[in-house]
Structure formats: structure tokens, C-alpha cells
Amino acid sequence: MFYVTICLLALTTRVSSFERYSENLDIIHLPGNKVNTVFSFTSVSDNVNRQHFDVLPRSLVSILLNYLVEELHLSLTQGLWRDNLWGYSAHSAPPGGQFLVWFGGPLDTINERWVNVRNSISGITCASLSALSSEDTISPKLSLKPVGLTSTKGDSRYMRYGVSPFEVVCTENLTPWLKLLPCGSSAGLASLLDASKLYDTTYHSLAVNVRRVSCEGCSGPGWEIQLTLSLVFSPPQLSGRKDWSFRTMLGKTLVHSCPVSSSTMVKVRTLEPLDALEITPTEYEIISDREIVYDAQNITSFKILNVYLRFKNKEITRGLEEKPALLAHTYISRVSSSSSGHIVSVFTNSRDQDIKILYLQTIPWYLRAYIHTMKIEQILPESKILQFQGMSLTLAKDRSHPYTLEGILTVPADSTIKFSIQFDPLMLRWNEYPPDAHHGRSIPSGIVTFRDGEQVLRLYTESPLVYLPTPDFSMPFNVLCLVSTVIAIVYGSIFSLTTKDLVCIKETEVKKGLLLQLVTAIRGLLKKERAVKEGEKRETDKCTVEEKTESKADEVCDSESNETVKIK
């Protein structure tokens, strides 16, 4: 025991000097009997230019330093956060993968550094970010400003943003993410994570957020690395009842808290007042009538923590008490996969005052958007044409970059606004289609930024699927084979005709094989013999006609000799 205390003391003293690490678990009840579980692991340090780190993930820090990164946000999300049902999320993210980097340092090397950061981060998170090409990368001028301290003054040339709506999220992403934590998955709140429970949820979003902060007790601007995991569970699907516990929801209980963590807090926020439910264990502090907090570090020192909520009221709360101020949705309005369509975004303001929003929409280059068809109109309560109060537009370039459209809009009180733009799908080159081409392609979700009271909120809309006209993939292959064969035949013969030189070669120069030489020699001999005999014959013919019988006998002999030649 004494030894353990000394170890712990040594650890805590080492940590408190320059690095701080804390763990938080927020369990928030959502309407419709959903439970939002948010794990966040935060490390802060004032100086990262070191060889040794106690709690900061070295693999990540070396990437940040190598490529002069000031801010980095990565999220891998499956499912859609439903603002209209659940209210706003503090950890909102678009479906699929999202990667945002703010760079410091010189401007001219940013493209190169972006590629390297993407590759390195995809290596340490097992995400297919390397598939994010320039086709999916944008640098919006007005949106997505750095949330931490920056030397760039928010100049968009220093940032790169890429989205891949098709990114799959699974265990292989969780594993390396857990490795970035000082205690890994062996102790602390991360030990509650079990892949088979985690990926059986309605929504899950894994994130890595790095920013520069001015921290308390730091000598200069510090670094904050926050890893978050937001999940939405549906307890009735798990246990058949509204009650839940760590064991039923996560499949595990908290046995050890991470010894290097300065605090480990478990917060529970319910929709019903606390007296309407029974909570165990009882070692909690009450924050408000609907919120309690556990100091998990204290509790786990003497027992296992398994938070258990039993509801006296079996009724399921539906609907939010207060409607969210602003809701945004994006959809595609279209007839068939080859016809033109509209990208439509709808914004609904349910407050009694105007809300000014900043809207960002990325449209891939293969959807040819017609800027002149862009239309903003108020559809409810009355129909009225509106205008952007400011906008920034970057046109797409084929196979290079997408359209980036940003606009400032005022959504009038209690009204709905519709933004639409017409597009024509392009026919891609046959090898540019993804493997599952008939599935269609998702366009990046729209991002809406607005001020709600003091805080600035960011909403992500749906990323709708667009069907692209797809060719018959076996056809180009066949055509290619056929055409290549024809070209090979035509080209081959023309090539040989035009490049071959016809030269006469003397017979004597031709080298003959041994057998051929023998045959020619014999043939030559025979020819000679025959020529001699014929000469003789002619002579005898000339001389006398009486010796015919003899010559006949000669002929027989000849034929014999001929036969012997044949036999040879």
C-alpha cells in the first residue's frame, strides 16, 4: 500500500508540473428515451517541444509540430444528430469523416503539409483520410474559423477542410484512438468502452480536437488535446425497460480510474426531476434538480462504480421542452438519376426574433451547379424572395476542386426559408466511378453557424445521396478490348511495312544446315551426272540410233540408282 501511494504521489507530482489530464463522462437524457453518452478526455500542456510526455500522445504531438499545425479537428461519425428531436449537441459533426486543419508557418508549403498531415493522421487513426483528394478539399473564407488561439488571424489560406460522407467508422478507428490516451483502455473512463455495445448505437461520433489555449498556470499559450466520443443509446432496445445502468448500457463497470488523471467526473442529466427516480450509488453531488455528478476517482478507490437509474415513472418523455431556435435540413429534389435536380436547404426559425446565419455548402464538381438558378425565398408564413447579405463563392474546376458557397442570411422570426440551386450531374470517366457506383454519392452536408445567446453554434445538415448516371461497366471493357485488338492489328502491319527494309541476299551467303547442305550436295551431284549422261545421250543420238536397247538397260539402272538415292 505504501509503495502504491508513493507511485501515485510520484505520478501526480510529475503531471501537475506542466501537463494536466482530466476525464469526463456526461450522460444526458434525450427525449424519446435516448441516452446521450459523451466521453471526453482532455490533456493540456504549456510546452510540447519536449522529448518526453507524461499524458500527451506523442504520436499526435510530433505530427502537430512537424507540420506546424495550430488547430486540428477530426471527426468520424455514423448516423445523424437529430437537432429537432434531441436539441443541439455540443459535439456536433457531419455524417462520415470530417477533417479540418489550421496551419501556422509559411503559406507556400501548406498544400504539401496538408497532404502529409492527412496521411499521418489517417495512419494513426486507421481512417481512410488519404482518400480525401483536392477534389474534396476546400478553404472557406467566412466559416470554420479557429476556435482556439491562432497566429493566422483567421486567414482562410491557412486552413484546409475536407469531408468524406462515405467514411465507415468501426472498431479499427476506436483502437488507435484509445491508444492516444495515457491509460489506454485499461483504466479510467475509457475502460468502459466495448466495441460491440458502442457500434450498436443510433449515433456515434469519435473526435480528436487540438487547439491552442491560454491555460491557467501555463507560461505561454498552451496546447489542448481533447478526444471525445459521443454516443446515443436506446436503452429499451437493450434491456426492454426504461432503466439503465453502466452494465446494461455499456456492458462494463468502472473498476479503476486512470491514476494520471487530475479528475474523473461522471455527470448525469435527466429530463425528469431527481425525486422521480432512484439513483445508485448514492455518493453523488447534486448540481441542480435534474443534474448530479460523481467524483469517480474517489468512488473507485473503495468500490466499483456502476451508475444505475431506476425510473418510478414508466412513461417515455417525448419532444423537447423548448424547440431549438433554428433547424436546418438539406435534401435533393429530383426526378431521375440522369435528369437535373435541385439541392435544397431549409432553415426554420422558431424564435420570435430574427436570426442571422452563415451558411456553407460544398457541391462536388461532378454536379454542375448553375449559379444563376440560386434562389432564396421565404416560404412560411408568406412567400417572399430574399437575398444573401454577403457571400463568397468559389467555382468548381473539373477534377480539381468543388464549388464552395458561403452566404450570410437573416432568417426572420417564426419563418422558414428555402435555399435552392439547380445542378446537372456529369457523366464521369469510366474509371472515376467508385467501386459501388450504383449506390450514388453523398454530397457534403451544409454547415450553418449562428449565434444563440452568447455562444456560437454550428449545425450540420444531412448529406444527401445523389444518384449519378452510371454506364454499363462491362461495355467499356469490351469496347476497349475490341478496339485495342483492331488497333494492334492495323498498327502492327503498318509498322512492319513502314519500318522493314527489303534487301536482296545472295544464296551463297545464306547459311545452311548440315542436312540441307548434304541434300544440295547430292542434288548437285545428280544434276551433274544427269547432265553428263544427257550430254552422252545427245552425242549417241547424234551418232547412232541402233543402240536404243542398251540405253534402255541404262535407264533401268538409272532408276535403280535413283531408288538408292531415295533410300538414302
Place this chain on the structure above:
Amino acid sequence: MLPAICLLLLFCPLSAVHTNNWVVIADASRYWFNYRHAANALSIYYSVKRLGIPDSHIILMLSDDMACNPRNPTSAQVFNNRDRHVQIYPDDVEVDYRDSEVTVENFFRVLTDRLPEGTPSSKRLMSDENSNILVYLTGHGGDGFLKFQDTEEMNALELSDVFQQMHEKKRYNELFFMIDTCQAGSMVLPIKSPNIIGVGSSTVGQDSLSHHGDHEIGVYVIDRFTYFTLDFLEKVQPNSRATLNDLFRVYSTAEIRSTPQYSNFNLFKTRRPGDVLITDFFGSVRQTVLFDEQIAPLNRTVLANNLNPNEQNLDLQLDSVPQLPF
């Protein structure tokens, strides 16, 4: 005397001279109904990990996400047997190439290490002339090709060329190539590079069949050839003396319902399959060298200065900026 020793060395079965092990596993099939191919690949992944090859030395390529597929009733889990006693998608799984990243081009680039600059080391096959490499492929194939992602084909001759390149670039000491696909023999036969043993699940003209299905998952969960390979590997321990011949003996035509096709064993110059331990390819060599003297620690200050010369620039005038332009 010396020539006698040389001769003796020449004729004695040489013990393994490799110093490191690498594994490349690729499942080339997309779509849920090809679950068994992902399970085949993951079974081999599971075995090599169990026998001690670390994730950093395994390149795993999966064409589709089966574990977190919405159709999978057991989320984040993959099973290769209806008994479900082994979950082959472990919590520490590392998939290096997935979904549309699994292409013939990427596969060849990994083998020949012609990858774009900045590719993370986890996605690279960093083998050398002392490496023993296991290459395992599974998917749908035909006479002379293996289909990738249902859109492109890997030609058998291309593959044998790539192996030849690997040989010329001194990227392996010995290579064991396994392929489980229909007409797999056609992928094995063109291989002409030295020190490669290849085995395909079936000869040209034969189909490779699946072993059994799981009614709850709703699809076939493993192929016959891999099933019997795995059955054999399950009995192998890191210190096992089992050889490749023992493995080849389990491939009975009656059980796998196809005739396995081997490459020309004469290619394998130094040893006979009976001398090659299973763990030379499926296990990992971890030689520990003990030093008596203390090793001097690296000079920290030098490294810290080299770490990032531009670090001081980062701390210049950091301000917060407004989130909205209005």
C-alpha cells in the same frame, strides 16, 4: 576439410535465416453476401496475431466493412464459424486499407513499396532481404484473374511480375503465397520467382466452395480451404515444429472439394517444404539480444533541437478570432 564443411552446409536443410516476418492479407470482395471472404481474411489475421506477428507488421486490406455493416446482427463482431466461439474482429484490430482504398493498384504498390510520399508506416510493407512474407488473398476469381471490388481484375501474370520485382528489389527472403478463390491454380502457376511457395485452393477449371453458413447472420461464413487451414493453424503454437508439409497434408480433395494447386517447389531453392516450419511464415521472429554493458542514453538536448526548428514561430502573437463575420 573446408570443402567438406561447405558441402555439408549445402546439403543440410538450412535453418531459417530470416530476421523478421511480414504479412499481407487482402480480401478483394465487396458487398455483404461476400461476408465469408472478409471472414477468411480475418481468420488468417487472427492466427498470425495469435502466433506473435504484431499489427505493425501486418497489412490488412478489407474491401468492405462487414463488422459495422448495418446488416450485421452482431455489430462490431465477425465470426467464422456458426458455433461463434471465436470473435475474429478483435478490439485491437487495425485495418490498414479499407473500402475503396483496396484496389489492385494499391495492393501492388504495397508489395513493391511504390507508395506516395508521406504514406504512414502502418500502411507500408517495409520488408528487406531477410524478411519472410506471407501473402494471403481471397475473393472471387477465374482463370488467370482475381476480381477486386467487383470492378477490376488482378491478372495472374501481373502478380507474378510483381513477385519478380519484389525478388529483384530484395524485398523478401522467402515468400509464402496463399490464395483462396475459384481457379486459384491459375494465379499460382505463373509464379517463376525464386524462394516462393504458392498454394491455391483449386486447380484451373475448379470452383472453391464455402464451408458452412450461419442462419442468424444469414450468409456463408467461411470457405473450405481457409476453414481447414485455420483448423490446422489452431493447433499450432509459437514453439511448434509443424512444417508446411503438415499443412499441405490437411488439404485433402475430399474435404475441401477441390484440388489444391502448388507452385513449382523447385523455385524454393534453399529448403524443401518439409523443412519449412509453419511459424517461419505465420509466427514472428523475436530475437532478444542481451547487453552486459549499459547503453548511453540519447542526447536529449540535441534531439529536442532537431525536433522542430520552427517551433518558436508558432508561439508568435496568438490571438483568438471571431467565429462569425457579423
